[in-house]
Amino acid sequence: MVSIAVDLNRCQGYAQCAFLAPEIFTMHGDEALLYDPDPDEAHREKLAQAAAACPVQAILVDAVDEPAEAVPGGR
Template identity: 60%
Template sequence: MRIVVDLVRCQGYAQCCFLAPQAFKLAGEEALVYHPNPDVAQRQQILRAAAACPVQAIRTDRLEDAELTHEAESA
């Protein structure tokens, strides 16, 4: 799984931090820090966190799909 966060769109509401604390953390009051390739065991928490984002700043991809897309674009 891969996480991509639009940090310009992110407003620091921290819903993701509450729902998936192993993947998302706030540094200071508003700076989001996240793990771009979290453990697959956290998948459900991360999907819930992405769905709960009030500004829809979090996108998730299955890592296998992302790699296939990258390979297709490179060819």
């Protein structure tokens, strides 16, 4: 599972994230960023690209590990 957070105080509305990962990020007006804090795992690569492209590094991607008992073969 992937979770993300955006530092909205740091975000300047450049919209690079919305351009690269529109499934996760959208701009509301000129400056308000809306985003899905728990995006689908299938969007991981686009999310990584969007986070890397943020000029002010406002996007934090935090991969959350599943509990071991939920992983096949886990301990």
